[in-house]
Amino acid sequence: MTYRSYVGDPLSGGYSNEAWGYAQSLMMYDIRAIQQMYGANFGHNATGTTYTFSTTTGEMSVNGVGQGTPGGNNIFRTIWDGNGIDTYNFSNYNTNLRVNLAPGGWSDLDVGGNTQRAYLGNGNYARGHLFNALQFNGDTRSLIENAYGGSGNDRIYGNSANNYLRGNDGNDYLYGYDGNDSLNGGSGSDYLSGGTGNDYLYGYDGNDSLYGGSSEDYLSGGNGNDTLRGESGGDRIYGGAGNDWIDGGYGLDRMDGGSGIDTLDVRFWSGIYELDMNTGETNFAGETATNFENVYTGAGNDKITGTSGANSINTGAGNDTLYGENGNDTLTGGKGNDYLVGGLGDDYLNGTDYSAQGTGERDILRSGSFGDRDIFVLGERKGGGRVFYNDNGNSDYALIKDFDVHNFVGDVADKIQLLGSSSSYSIADVSVNGVLGAGINFFGDLIGIVQDFSASSLNLSDSKQFIYV
Numbered sequence: 001m002t003y004r005s006y007v008g009d010p011l012s013g014g015y016s017n018e019a020w021g022y023a024q025s026l027m028m029y030d031i032r033a034i035q036q037m038y039g040a041n042f043g044h045n046a047t048g049t050t051y052t053f054s055t056t057t058g059e060m061s062v063n064g065v066g067q068g069t070p071g072g073n074n075i076f077r078t079i080w081d082g083n084g085i086d087t088y089n090f091s092n093y094n095t096n097l098r099v100n101l102a103p104g105g106w107s108d109l110d111v112g113g114n115t116q117r118a119y120l121g122n123g124n125y126a127r128g129h130l131f132n133a134l135q136f137n138g139d140t141r142s143l144i145e146n147a148y149g150g151s152g153n154d155r156i157y158g159n160s161a162n163n164y165l166r167g168n169d170g171n172d173y174l175y176g177y178d179g180n181d182s183l184n185g186g187s188g189s190d191y192l193s194g195g196t197g198n199d200y201l202y203g204y205d206g207n208d209s210l211y212g213g214s215s216e217d218y219l220s221g222g223n224g225n226d227t228l229r230g231e232s233g234g235d236r237i238y239g240g241a242g243n244d245w246i247d248g249g250y251g252l253d254r255m256d257g258g259s260g261i262d263t264l265d266v267r268f269w270s271g272i273y274e275l276d277m278n279t280g281e282t283n284f285a286g287e288t289a290t291n292f293e294n295v296y297t298g299a300g301n302d303k304i305t306g307t308s309g310a311n312s313i314n315t316g317a318g319n320d321t322l323y324g325e326n327g328n329d330t331l332t333g334g335k336g337n338d339y340l341v342g343g344l345g346d347d348y349l350n351g352t353d354y355s356a357q358g359t360g361e362r363d364i365l366r367s368g369s370f371g372d373r374d375i376f377v378l379g380e381r382k383g384g385g386r387v388f389y390n391d392n393g394n395s396d397y398a399l400i401k402d403f404d405v406h407n408f409v410g411d412v413a414d415k416i417q418l419l420g421s422s423s424s425y426s427i428a429d430v431s432v433n434g435v436l437g438a439g440i441n442f443f444g445d446l447i448g449i450v451q452d453f454s455a456s457s458l459n460l461s462d463s464k465q466f467i468y469v
Contacts, residue, residue, distance in 0.1 A: 020072030021118040021126075027078045028104055031133045040136035042082040050087045051079065051144075053109070053130075055094075058116055075109065075129040076118035083141040088130070091168055093150030098128075101144050101159040103135040111155075149186070158195070171206070176213075189224070203228075207242075212249070221258070230255075234286070252286035263294040267316060272300040277307045278325070301336075306343070317356075324368070333363055341366045346373040351398050354383030358447075360396050361389065367402035371412050376400045378440065378448045379419030381469040387419050389447040394432050397439075398448045405457065406464035415467050416440070416448070422460040422468065429455045 026034070045062065052061045059069045060077070088107065090097055095115060098108040106128030109116055118126040135142060143161045151169035158165055160178040167174055168186040176183055177195040185192055187205040194201055194213040201210045204222040212219055212230045219228045221240040228237050231249040239246055239258040246255050247265040255264065266273050274283035280290035295304050299317040306313060308326040315322060317335040324331055326344040333340055335356035340349045340363065351363025367374045378398060379387045389396045406413035418425060418440075430439030430449060438455045440448040450458065460466055 018072065018119040018121075020070065020074050021076070021120055023076050023078075023118075024070050024074075025077040026080075028131050028133050031078060031080050032136075035136050040082075040139070040142070041080075042139070042141050044080060044082040045086070046083040048084040048086060049081055050089055052089045052092070055092055055116075073116055074118050075116045076126055078131040078133055079144065080133040081142055081144060085146065086144045087146040087148065087164075088144055089148045090150050090154075091148045094152055095150070096152040096170075097149055097154040097156070099147045099149065099154065099156045101132065101147055101157060101161075101163065103132055103143065103159065105157070105159075106131040153188075162197075185222075198233075203240075212237075216251075225260075239291075246289075246292075248287070248289075252284055253289075254287070255289045255292075257289075257291040257293070259291075261293045262291060263296065263312075264289050264292045265296045267296050267298045269297070270299040272302060272318075273297050274303040276305045277311065278305065310345070314353075335361070337362050339364045339366075341368040342372070342374050343368040344372065345369075346375075348375045348377065350377035350380070352388050354380050354386045357386050357390070358388035358396055358398065359390075359392055362396060363398045365398050365400050367404065367414060370402065370404050372404070372414070373412055374404070374414040375417050375467070376403070376414065376448075377417045379417060379469065381419065385419055387442050387447065390442050390445050392445070394430075394446045397432070397446050399435060399437075400448060400450045403450050403453060405453070406462075413464060415465060416450070417467050417469060419469055422466070425460050427455045427458050427460060 050063055053075055057069045058073045058075045060067045096111040098111050107130040109129045114125050143159055145161045146164040147156050149156055149167045149172055153170045154167055155173040156165045158176045158181055162179045163176055163181045165174045166184040167190050169188055171188040172185055173191045174183045175193045176199050180197040181194055182200040183192045184202045185204050185208050189206040190208045192201045193211045194217050196214050198215045199217045201219045203210055203226050207224040209227045210219045212235050215233045217235045219237045221228055221244050223241045225242045227245045229247045230237050230253050232251055234251040235253045237246055237255045239262050241259050243260045244257055244262045248255050275289055277292055280288040294312040297315045301318045302315045303321040304313045305323040306325040306329055310327040312330040313322050314332045315334050319336045320333055320338045322331045322340045324343045324347050328345045330348040331340045332353055333351040334353050338351050342349055349365040351365055352358035352361055365376045404414045426441045428439050435449055437449040437451040438453040438458050439446050458465055
């Protein structure tokens with residue numbers, strides 16, 4: 001036998017394993033040896049077969065028919081299945097499972113424990129409970145295609161077949177690997193990885209993480225705040241309910257954030273990315289992104305147009321164009337010479353960010369409307385505190401357009417955000433690159449110009465015009 005009754009015991013001694021620690025079937029190398037001599041019997045369990053196991057007796061049932069109760073509530077056997085669409089169903093288990101459908105792999109029905117595990121003697125337990133037979137001459141008919149987890153935190157690994165893997169309750173990890181797989185996380189916060197092939201991934205309940213892999217995949221987050229990444233291939237990605245984060249990856253994807261406050265992440269793309277968040281249309285024929293509230297882009301010269309609601313639009317490096325449209329929007333241009341237009345609503349306009357700091361940049365920050373409470377950012381407390389557009393003289397600055405100054409009690413007006421206190425700043429009339437306005441200086445270094453305003457019309461100590469962080 002592959003597993004002797006005296007594993008680890010000296011030949012001069014007696015048997016050391018428990019009475020019920022023997023293998024309950026021929027094991028994988030026994031089956032391999034017999035098949036090498038006589039060939040494989042693919043007629044054994046040649047139709048769709050479901051294997052279940054009792055948590056109290058260890059008895060295996062095949063399509064609901066019990067196969068006899070082993071002693072000691074142990075499970076220690078190898079499965080050879082001739083053909084059909086077959087399933088390991090462990091949905092009655094509440095322990096943490098590790099299920100591996102690979103040929104020669106094994107499943108552990110009590111990860112970290114020894115429940116139902118054969119004791120082999122001298123402190124040694126079997127590495128698993130249920131083992132898969134090796135493939136005969138690479139013939140895939142003997143593969144087990146499907147597996148269902150229980151209510152614990154399970155890990156389920158597929159094989160080269162088209163697998164259906166279901167985690168059920170608990171925080172599960174499901175890996176499809178090769179083939180066109182279907183993965184269902186069930187309740188709990190699950191991790192699903194499709195691998196190669198055209199896969200279907202469904203997070204169901206919980207805050208799930210879905211990774212499509214290569215080829216054309218279908219990802220659906222279900223309920224919860226999910227992270228969905230299509231990776232390569234033209235994918236269909238649906239966030240569902242909750243605040244989801246979606247990254248389509250390479251390929252022409254159809255992405256829908258669903259309900260909630262959803263974020264589209266295309267930072268992986270270094271070329272130009274254009275998106276009208278109202279229509280979902282992009283500059284790539286065949287790629288759409290609908291029902292998103294927030295967007296992150298990469299290093300290209302991007303153009304993003306917001307919706308009528310509140311949006312957060314963050315563009316990376318490159319000379320970007322951001323339109324907030326209606327709603328109270330947060331626009332962050334990042335590195336590069338950016339053009340930001342807030343539109344209607346109380347907007348937060350930041351042409352750079354705390355890492356780029358605006359060095360070498362000339363950003364345009366435009367309200368786009370009057371009667372709103374917009375904030376034009378020339379400094380932030382984030383990242384330890386940064387004064388933007390500093391240390392480069394008159395060559396970098398933010399040009400502020402459509403600034404609405406407070407004129408009377410109850411008036412609605414815009415503000416300029418600075419870091420520190422008013423004593424570090426000064427205002428003077430300037431003419432730079434053909435632009436006239438009130439120049440805002442940080443210890444003599446120009447950081448911003450309020451176009452069509454005179455220095456006398458602005459007061460650094462006026463909290464209705466300036467805020468300090």
